[in-house]
Amino acid sequence: KNQVEQSPQSLIILEGKNCTLQCNYTVSPFSNLRWYKQDTGRGPVSLTIMTFSENTKSNGRYTATLDADTKQSSLHITASQLSDSASYICVVQGGRGTSYGKLTFGQGTILTVHP
């Protein structure tokens, strides 16, 4: 069964600190991996999209990495701000085959940034 597992489930850090969120997946074949940020009571917003040939992609203070061999990704947040408090969702899109185009969502990591 295609799955996406994220860790930790929740994380609390102080403002200005860095943090790293993890995502492991079993989706195969694989097309791309996405990270979304979801504020409480809002819809998810896309942060990065990486195909199997990309191993790092940045969006401001957010840097995502991908190891397609080990099926692992991470999202690193630098110099955290209070506005980074949100749920971060890892999403994997299947490649050609029965799962083509289908998105599999992780359960999310809830990040809380304290002043």
Place this chain on the structure above:
Amino acid sequence: DGGITQSPKYLFRKEGQNVTLSCEQNLNHDAMYWYRQDPGQGLRLIYYSQIVNDFQKGDIAEGYSVSREKKESFPLTVTSAQKNPTAFYLCASSILIGTSNQPQHFGDGTRLSIL
């Protein structure tokens, strides 16, 4: 501004009642989707549509129905057959299903509760 509008933001359903959630997009996207989000779980696909007058069941379509009479609109009806409808419902759109590197754009959701 281009985007996806979901309404209402909050909705209450009585026993035996059907309710309809609205989703409108002005992004000129062909594909539209409905997801259900429950606490601690990843988003689950209810229905999706690739083109006007065509739609397909997702992973949890039972108790739900949709229509796609216009490119811009993809309403979701939660019928009385859905015995556990309390959830956060998200509508999304994208250029094409299965297109790599193209994110799904999400609305801000409708929270449905049972009276």
